Amino acid sequence: MEILLLPHKDKLKETITCVILCAGEGTRTKDIAINVPKPLLKVESLNNQSILSLIISNLIDLKFNQIVIVTGHLGGLIADFVNSSQIKNQNSRENILIHRSGDRYKLGPLYSFLSITKNNQIFKEDKLFMVFPGDTVFDFNLIQEIFDLIIEKYMQIINNSILFYRKIRTDILKKKYEKYYPKYEKSISYLKIEEMDSKAIVKEISQEKLDLISDQEEINQIIPIFIFNNVYVEAIRDLANSVKFRTIREAVNLLIEREKHFFAISVSPEKNFYDIDTPLDLKILNEKKKSGQ
Numbered sequence: 001m002e003i004l005l006l007p008h009k010d011k012l013k014e015t016i017t018c019v020i021l022c023a024g025e026g027t028r029t030k031d032i033a034i035n036v037p038k039p040l041l042k043v044e045s046l047n048n049q050s051i052l053s054l055i056i057s058n059l060i061d062l063k064f065n066q067i068v069i070v071t072g073h074l075g076g077l078i079a080d081f082v083n084s085s086q087i088k089n090q091n092s093r094e095n096i097l098i099h100r101s102g103d104r105y106k107l108g109p110l111y112s113f114l115s116i117t118k119n120n121q122i123f124k125e126d127k128l129f130m131v132f133p134g135d136t137v138f139d140f141n142l143i144q145e146i147f148d149l150i151i152e153k154y155m156q157i158i159n160n161s162i163l164f165y166r167k168i169r170t171d172i173l174k175k176k177y178e179k180y181y182p183k184y185e186k187s188i189s190y191l192k193i194e195e196m197d198s199k200a201i202v203k204e205i206s207q208e209k210l211d212l213i214s215d216q217e218e219i220n221q222i223i224p225i226f227i228f229n230n231v232y233v234e235a236i237r238d239l240a241n242s243v244k245f246r247t248i249r250e251a252v253n254l255l256i257e258r259e260k261h262f263f264a265i266s267v268s269p270e271k272n273f274y275d276i277d278t279p280l281d282l283k284i285l286n287e288k289k290k291s292g293q
Helices: 009-013 051-061 075-083 090-095 109-118 140-152 170-180 230-242 248-257 279-290
Strands: 016-022 067-071 096-100 128-133 136-138 162-169 187-196 199-209 218-229 263-266 273-275
Touching: 009 140, 016 051, 016 109, 051 067, 051 075, 051 136, 051 140, 067 075, 067 109, 075 096, 090 096, 109 128, 109 230, 109 248, 128 136, 136 140, 140 162, 140 218, 162 170, 162 187, 170 218, 170 279, 199 248, 218 230, 218 273, 230 248, 273 279
Parallel strands: 016 067, 016 128, 067 096, 162 263
Antiparallel strands: 128 218, 136 273, 162 218, 187 199, 187 218, 199 263
């Protein structure tokens, strides 16, 4: 019987290209950043580092050596930041590639991502693409757990695409934000899942305002880190050529309708991420980090 050997951790990392989407205009944060790209917003409670710096530092600490930053709106400022002395590990800057999406970012984050398919330096057959939003702060141990899961489930992941989620009760989520109501309306993305051959398959990525979801309901809150292999990226690209979307979520849902399988893998519910959509999101993040959360 043939035994399939898993690649060493470092060899496996060579197959992963981390793609950080930093192309959007960030219209909802203009009150705090008129001429600053959202990924360059600084988080006071985390040593005044920018969101992008935090993501890059985590990836460098985990020894990912292929990092692509997709730029669009105010992309020159992103490039200046990466080329400056503000990146923690100077020796790792040579592993960071700036990819300009041109005007594609105006069509939405999906098209910013798909613009990498025109870059032969990035888009290669033997790669997995690990896609991060550039406006989200992730706990280091969350990214570390996801990488550990990639190693553990490598044979499943290499031939498929993966969405990560955490099981969490809505009353726990609501408690985190209750003191900010009614000014604060938080939308939550979550997975509907079914079992197939002992594996969790995504039926749909749903999105709903948190206050409209019933208390005590347990949801599969999506972690906004996607794993796509080359074949799936090409399928998304082909779909986007005929149907207009703005988001990766919309494209994934239509591919699911067309019987393309996306596997779902759960992570520990206590590990956090903070998507910065509004000035209040940044305030909440700072308050939580200062309190040790």
